Amino acid sequence: MQGDTSISQTIMLVVGVIALIFSLTAMAVIFNKFKLTDPKQTLGLPPGSVRAIIALSLILIFMLSSLFLYGELDNNQSKIFDNHGITKSQMENLTNVQILSITRLDETNENNETLYDVKTLVSMSNPASTDVAKQIITTVSTLVVAVSAFYFGAKVSGKGDDEPPDDNLSPVINKISESTFDVNRLKGDGMEVTILGKNFVSPKVEYRMKGVKPIELTDVTSSSTMIRGKLKSGDTSITGKYTIAVINSNNREHEIDDSVDIK
Template structure:
C-alpha cells in the first residue's frame, strides 16, 4: 500500500475512532441523570396535583380524578425512564416494564377511583343539605315571613345570629339549601356499586393473571426439566416409543373410518329428496373438508414418526453422551410436533363425525 493511500485512510480511521464515544455517549442514559430526571417528573406531578386542587373546589370528584390521573401518568413515565436506565427492560412486555407492572398500575388506579367515588357517595349520604340557594341577613322578626317562601319539604333553612351592640334589634343570617334529591342519592349508590364491581373484577384479573403466569412458568420448567433429564439410551428410545404409540393410535382411528368414508355419505345424499339435498349440501362440504384435514394431520404425523424411527435407529448402547443429548433433543421436538398433529387429528375427527351423523340422520327414511 502506498503512502498516499495510507494518508487517505488514516483520517477515516481516526474519524471512526472519535465517533464511537460520541455515539455511545448519546445512546445511553446514565443512572444518575435518569434519577434526577425521574425526580423532576415526580416533582412536576406534585406541582400539577397542587395546582389542580388549588384552582378547583376541594369537594370536586372530577378534580380529584384528574389530579390522580396526572400524577399516575407522570409517575409512570418516571418509572419507565428509571427502569430503562438501570437496565430493567422487557422488550416483549408492555412499555418495556417488567411483566405484571401494567396490571398492578391498573389495579392501583381502579382502587384510587373506588376510594374517590366511595368518599363522594358517603359524603352525600351523610350531608342532608344540597346546593346553597341564598344567604340573606335580616331582622329576626322577618324570618318567619321569609320561611314561607321555601317549603320544608324541599328546602333546609339555617339561622345564624349576628353579634350586635346592646339595645339594638338582633339580626340573623338566613341560609337556604336545597334538600338532597333521593334520586341522586340512589344514582350515587349505583355508581358506588358499579365501581366496587369493576374494582373486584380488575383485582381478581390481576391476581388470576399472576397465578396463571406462575402456573405456566411451572409447567414450562417441568417440561424443560423433563427434557433436560439424563440422556441414557433407554430414555432416548422411550421418547421414540411414545411417538410411535401416538402414530399407531391415530392409524387405528383412521382405519376404523374405512377405506372411503365419504362414499356412503355422498350416496345417502344422492338418494335423498331435493329439499334434503339442498339442506345438507353444506354439511357434506364440511365433512369433506374435515376428512381432508384428517388425512393431512395423519400424513404429517406419519412423517414425524418415520423421522423419529430413523433417529431411534442411531441410538446404540455405546453412543456418546453428546450424541444421545442431540438425538434426545430432536426426538423431544418431534414429540411436540406429533402431539400437536394428534390434537388437530382429533379435532378434525370430531368435526367429521358430527357432519357424518348429521347427514345420516337427515337422510334416514
C-alpha cells in the first residue's frame, strides 16, 4: 500500500510538470499572437516569468514531498490493546487511550468484582516523526530563503538582459526593421515596425520631417531592448525622408536622421 502511494505521488508530480510545460507553451503562443513576446527572453515570456515559475515549483514540490514523508512516518503509530479481565476501577484508570469496546464477562475476581474485556486504541509517540517534522520546518525555511535569493538575486547582483535600464541613460537605436514604406500601405491597420537597441524605458517613437506633424508609432509594446508597434496614417501627402526618434519617459531621446523613406 505504501509503495502504491509513493508511485501515485511520483506520477502526480510528473504529470504536474508536464501540465506546467504545456501551460507555458500555450501562454507563449497566446503572447506571440498578441505580439507581446520578446525573442531575447526564455519562451518569449515577460522578464522574470520563468524564474518565478521555477521558484514556486521548487517550493511546491518540496512541500508535497515533505508532507508525504512526514505522513508515512506518522502512519501506523496507533496500536490496539486487549485488556482482558479488568475491573471497573481499573478501566476508569485507563488514561490517554480511546476505548473501542467493552465486553462484560460472566465471572468475577476474588473480591466479587465484575470483570470486563476492554479493547483500547493507544497512540504511540514516534520520536523519528517529530525529528523529521522539525527538520522539514528548518529545511523549508532555508529553501524559501534560497529560492527568494535565486529569484531576486539577479536584480541585486547586476542587470541582466531583461532588467530595465537606468532612468538616467539615453535610448540607443541599433536596428530598424523597416526603412522604406509605401504610403498607401499605412492606411487602415498600418505596417508593423520593430526597433532593436537598448536602454528603452516606456518609450514612444516619432517619425519627424520638417514642416510635417510628427507621426507617432501606435500599438507600442516594448522591453529594454526592443520596441514593436504600427505605423499608421491616412494622409497620402506625407511622402519624404523622415528622421526616426525614440523618446524615453525621462525625455531623453535618440534620433537617426533621414533613416526612413515614405514613398
